[in-house]
Amino acid sequence: MNQRNSAVIPDKVNPRLPGGFNLPPFGIQQILALMIVCIALWAVGVIWLGMQGASQWVGSWQDEIRIHVYLHSKDTDKATALKQKLELVEKVESVRQVSAQEAAAWMQGWLSDARMNQQELADHLPVSFEISLAEGASEFLFSDIRDAATQFGAVVNEDEVNLAQAHQWISQAGYLAGFASLILALAMALIISNTLRMTLLARSDEIHLMRLMGAQEWFVRMPFILEGMVLGAGAGIAAWVLLWPVVIGTGDWLYTMQIDLNSWAMLLPLLFGGGLVGTVGAFIATAKVSSGDIPSN
Structure with a gap:
């Protein structure tokens, strides 16, 4: 019986199931994509933590600006x-x-x-x-x-002027931070899309077979969409964990400036943001499944 099995399944050949995941669940391409997306999300988290700290430093001046002038x-x-x-x-x-x-x-x-x-x-x-x-x-x-x-x-309260100018700079930095986050999100979606695209090409025979057997488009695409979502969400959680050394390492310095960074506030944005870019990347990668434009091996 063992001889028959060795004839059917040659040595060094690992059988795998059809779907969006390898066995084991992640291959080297997925792990590399997760690491790259994690670094990008970590950079986004650091940017918005910096914006959070700057907003706290300015304080109530974010809501209403007042300048005082003093006359003898x-x-x-x-x-x-x-x-x-x-x-x-x-x-x-x-x-x-x-x-x-x-x-x-x-x-x-x-x-x-x-x-x-x-x-x-x-x-x-x-x-x-x-x-x-x-x-x-x-x-x-x-x-x-x-x-x-x-x-x-008369004289002007220069400390208030400095805070008012900082308020303007922070407002402009907020737009720049949003633009940088958008560019990084697009890059992350493309990275996940390319990773899943390679998986699609490697499993083109399975996809064609499933379509010939009458499988619906959503049934073929769903494993890959879930894989992209898990990749992005996992990278988001990993990026959030990596924010803690930054918060702890700068804690004493920020305390002298009366700034208390709340890294917990970044958990949901990174988690759902990562899941969103992963889902978008998966939709991009599987866009041609319905048209049958996946070449067979």
Whole structure:
């Protein structure tokens, strides 16, 4: 009996079942594709973790931008003219003069160990103007605000200007991050598509036989689509795991900047994003199955 089996199945020939998977489940092509897609998804995860950290650094300025201008208390007679000058700056939405009592109340809450009462603080504070900026600030907005303030001997809160500029940079970086993620997603879909295409070509005889026996198109394509989905989702999980060394390694440095990265928030996007690009790649690879354009061996 053993001799008969050895005659039917030659040595060094591994039988395999038809479908989208080899035996064992992944061959070398699938493993290489998984590694490449994992690296690409890891890069996407690092990009968006960086955006998350930058957004936390900017903080509440993401929602509404405020710039303060300070005028010396002895120049109160210039307050009205300064306010009008600031209102004329392009992209300045509104200018509000902050009362001395309001500024003193805020200062007293910020300086918990202040020994002066609210009225004493109000007497020593400069005249303050709160500037609200419109969306899509112009290129020379902050320079124009500085010029208007300088004409009346006032000063601009430069820390707030730096944060406002960072807000603009982060908004532009968000578009770039989205574009880079889209390009990487397309590349990942093509990599998975090429991998599955090689599998299709290697099993063209099986596919033709299944079609001749009356198998529907979805029945032939489904194993390959599932394989692409599993490849992408597996790469997404692996990429998420590889994000943890980055988060842990930079934890102490980010803590000094009061940034707390939430890598758990990247789990579902990487998992479903990887599954989506894998599915798209599988659809691209099996697009010609219905037309019978898979050459037989």
